[in-house]
Each structure stands twice: as structure tokens, then as C-alpha cells.
Amino acid sequence: MSRRYTYAQPDPLSFMVTVIAMQIVGAVCVIIGIVMNIDPVGFNERIMGKVVKSAVKPLAGLRLPLGGSLMAIGIINLYCSLTITSGDALKSILLATAVGAIVIAATVISAKLRGFSDGIPPIPIAVLSILTAICLYASLIA
Template structure:
């Protein structure tokens, strides 16, 4: 897979997720955790979701901007490798929250999307 295309796929998916997290953090939280959160915690949960969404948007911006401005395949492969590692760490924190008992289950969206983005990044970097 071409490095630029892999970076654009990762960037576009992260862009959509990050926008959703920031436009409707309450709905995003309810999709993951249900509506059982105490009202006193909703504001903090929404603020945290927006901050996490900002990090996802940063990954998006890095991949999209570099996919159009970089011409060196080795540099693009290095950036894709770094993206794969970062996304894998993100997934590990989501799984870790479940293993430590902070969540009842692993949310479906990150459990599905993050491994796919890691795979796309690694295929783009090394194949």
C-alpha cells in the first residue's frame, strides 16, 4: 500500500472520530457507557471525551498534513510506524481500563477501529 494513501486513510478515520467526540461528547459517552452516569459526573466526562477527541484530531492532522507535504517514502514509513505505535498505546489504555475494573466492557468502537488503523499503518509502512 502506498504510504500517502495509508496516511490519508488513518487521518480521515481519526478526523471523523475526533469530530464526533468534540461535537457530541455526551452522545459519544452514552454510546459507550450507556445513560447510567450520575448527573454530577456528566460534565467532567464530556470534558474528558473532548480532550481525548482533541488527541485523535491531532493524530488526524499529523497524518493528513504529512501525507500531502512529505515526498520521502522512508520518512512517511517512519511516521506511519509512529502512528501505529501511538494507536496501539491508545488501544492498550482502553483495554487496561477494563482490566483494572474501571469499565464493565471494552467499548466496541475503539476495539474495532484502533486495531484496523494499526494494521493499515503497518501495512503502509512496511509493504
Template sequence: MEHTMAMQIVGGVGLLIGLRMNIDPVGFNKSIFGDVEGIDSGESSAMRMAIGGAIWAMAIINLYCGFNVEDAAAGEAILTGTAIGLAAFLGTIAGAKFRGYTDKHPYPSDGSPPDAHRNMPVLSDDVAVRRLIH
């Protein structure tokens, strides 16, 4: 696939996700975590909007460069940078689980998690605090 087409696809998908996170942050949170306590809070919605804004910004950069960057090497560098940035973004989501800030990975609440996630140990808050202190 040509780099410009890939940047346009990544940009279009990111634009849709970022817009959905900003248009209905409460609904987006509920689709991931279900109807849990505090899901309607302003803080939760503000955090989701900020995350959506970051995805939206990356999408706009990819769309702009996908239509305006003619040099193949520059386009490939931008696309590679986007992939690395998205990997770091997803790593922070997984890091919250492994550092003990949440008891499970966020996944759509309409189905059960994959089998690999069911058997993972859950850290309590005091264990996470002790790990950070020591």
C-alpha cells in the same frame, strides 16, 4: 498501498472521529456506554473532548504529512509511529478494564458484547485497590 494514501486515509478517519468526539461528547459517550448515571456530567464530556483532541491532533499530523512528505522512508516511519501510538491508545482503554477501573470494556450499547467478554471476571473496587497497594 502507498504510504501517502494510507496516511491520508488514517488522517481522514481520525479527523472524523475526533470531530465527532468534540462536537457532541455527551452523545458520543451515550453511544458507547448507554444512558448511565453521570454520563451527562461535565467531567465526562471534558475527558471525551480531550481524548477526541488527541485523536484529532494525530489525524491532522497524518493528513499534513500525507500531502507534504515526499520521502518514502520518512512517510513509512510516520505511519509506523502512528500505528504504534494508536496501539498504545487502545492499550490504555483495555488497561482500564484489567486494572479494575471499570467493570467492562466500552463497546456500543446497541448490541451485546462478544462472547469472549461475557465470561471475563469482574474485579470489585476493593480488589483493585488491594492489588494496587500490594
């Protein structure tokens, strides 16, 4: 007598939502990282306004590794979305990406709270909030 084993098949729609979310988050992170590295001075001015002349180069120097870090997060998401076939693994990576985006947003906000900046830049907070929402939706709800 042979036994039949049945395995739960992953929901293809849920898997596709997860893959698309990873690709959206990855592409956005790579594009923002490239822009940060191509024109760090202009990027800083768009975020913070005019900067004191003596601080332009040091701020641009700090913007480069931030852009590189964003590109790395984006490339990891893009690579994993194309190579990993386990929906649970993809959801775990998306959840970790959401936590990372929350930590980055918290550090941006903490600059104002700790007195290092005059205000909270709205564009980075908006982008990070949207990326976090996409990651959380795809990892927890889809």
C-alpha cells in the same frame, strides 16, 4: 572520464500505498475527533451506555481533549501525506502512528483490567485495530 551515479528510485506503487494509508488514517482520526468534540455526551453514551447523572459533565470534559488529540494525530498524518516526498519518512510516521494506536488501545483495555469499567468497549478497539493494521501494512509490508 565522467562517472555515472545511479540512485535507487522509490517504488511509485509503494509510495502511493503509503500516502493513501496516511490519508485514510488521518481522515478517520479527524472525523472521530470532530464527532467527539461536537457531541461528547452522546459519544460517551454510545461507547459506555447510560452514565450516572453526576458523571456526565466530567466525562464530557475528558472526552474533549481526547477528541482534540485524535484530530491532531489525523491532521499530522494528512499534512505529512501531502508535503513529505520521502517514502521512508512517511513509513516512519505511519509506524509511529501504529505504536500510538496500540498504546491507546492498551489504555482502553487496561480500564477493564484495573477495575475502572465493567467491560471493554468494542467499537474503539475495532477502530483502533483497523487503523493499526492499515498503518503496519503500509509502513512494513508495502
